[in-house]
Amino acid sequence: MSGPSRRQFLATVGVSALSATAGCLSGGDPPTYEGTWSRRGFDDARTGFSPVDGPTGNLTVAWRADVFDAYPTSTPVVADGQVYYFHTRGGPDGEHESVVSAFDAATGEERWQTTVSVAPLDQIAYHHDSMVVADGRLYVRTFEGLHVLTTDGERRWTHPIPTTEQSYPVVAPPVVSDGMALTATFGDRTPPAGVVAVDAENGRPRWRAGFNARKVPWTLSASEGTVYVPFVGGDSGLVALDIRTGAQEWAVSLPVDGPVTIAGDTVFVPLAGDPESIAAIHRRTLDLLWRKPVSRRTESGLAVAGGLVYYVTERTLVARRLDTGELVWSFGPTPVVSLSWTPVVAGPNVYVVAERANEPESPNYLYALDRSTGESRGSGRIPGSPDTAGLAVVDGAAYLALGRGELLCFESCGLTLGSRCFSG
Secondary structure, X not given: OOOOOHHHHHHHHOHHHHHHHEEEEOOOOOOOOOOOEOOOOOOOOOOXXXXXXXXXXXXXXXXXXXXOOOOOOOOOEEEOOEEEEEEEEEOOOOOEEEEEEEEEOOOOOEEEEEEEEEEOOOXXXXXXXXXXXXXXXXXXXXXXXXXXXXXXXXXXXXXXXXXXXXXXXXXXXXXXXXXXXXXXXOOOOOOOOEEEEEEOOOOOEEXXXXXXXXXXXXXXXXXXXXXXEEEOOOOOOEEEEEOOOOOEEEEEOOOEOOOOEEEOOEEXXXXXXXXXXEXXXXXXXXXXXXXEEEOOOOOOOXXXXXXXEEEEEOOEEEEEEOOOOOEEEEEOOOOEEOOOOOOEEEOOEEEEEEEOOOOOOOOEEEEEEEOOOOOEEEEEEEOOOOOOOOOEEXXXXXXXXXXXXXXXXXXXXXXXXXXXXXXX
C-alpha cells in the first residue's frame, strides 16, 4: 500500500548511519499531526481556515498510499491522528463500491477499510466528495443516501436519499450542526428537491424543506443557526433556512454559480454571467457590499481569514479585504494557478497549487504563502495532478489526493538521507 514509514526506516539504518550521511537539518519543530480538518472547506461555513500551523520550507512527500482511482478525487479529512479518505472502486459498466479508508496520519499505514455502499451506477461521477468527521463519527453522502460510521470503521446507520440521473454537485459534504446532519436531494428528480435534516446520533428524520422541482441545490453551507442553500442554473438563487426547524428565513433571486462561504455577517456568493463575479452580501440586510469580476471554475471556492478573502481568478490567487474588496496581493499567473483550486489557510499560511509552465513537463507545486503578504514560505513538487481535490492541513502536515489514485502527505523537510526526507 505504501512505502516504509520514517520510523521504520530510521530504525533500519540506525542513528549513527543517519548522522554520518545526513544532507540537511532545519530548525523547525517536527509535526505533531494535531488538529482536525473536518471536511472540504474545513467547516460548515466553508471558510477554509484552521488555526494550526501547516508545513513550510522544503515541502516534501513524507508518505504516499494507494487509493482507488475514481472520480471525483476526494478531499481527505483528518482527526485524532487518522486520515480518512472516501473513494470508489468500479467503473461505468458495472457496480461501484463506495469505500472509506483510514490511514495513520504520521506513517500512512492503512488501519481499516469499510465499504459504505454498492450500487449499479452508470455515471461519469462515481461518488460525491462528501465526507465529514464530527463528534467521533464519519458522515458520508453517497448517491444512495447519508451514511454514518464510527472512526473505527463500524457502520452505524443509513438514511436513504436516492439520487436520480446525473447528480450535482460532485462536491457535497453534509452539514453537521446542532445535533443534526443535513444534506440535500441532489440531481434532477421527482418529487421536488429538498433539504433533509436527520438526528446526528441515529439518523431519524427531524425536518424536510421542499423546493420547486426545477431547482437543483449546490453544496450546503451553514453558520450561526442558518443553513444556506444555493441552487443551480438561471436565477434560482439562494435560500436561507433556520437550521433547527427548516423554516425559510429569506430567499434572493441570483444567478448563483457554486457554493457560498460565510464570514461573520458577510456571505460570499459566486455568480454566473458575463463576466462571472464574486459578490459579498450582508447576510441580514441582503445589501450588496461589493462585487468583483472573476474567471473561475464552479468547483473552486473561497477561503477567509484575518480580514482577507482568498480565491483563484485568471490563473492567479488573489487576496482582498473582506470589508471593501480592495486587492491586497496576488500570486501568479507565473506560476499558473489552477482555476479549479480552492485555497486553504492554516495558521499564518495560505496554500495553493500552481503549475510551473516554464519547466519540463510543466510540473505542479504545492506552495505555502504568507497569508498577509503573499510571499512564498516554501514549496514542493507534486508528483502528478491534484485535479480538483481539496487540501487538508494539521500541525506540520498537509494531505492531498491525486487523480491517478494516490494519497500524499507533505511535510517540511527537516533531514535528508540520500533522496529521502525526514521531518524529525
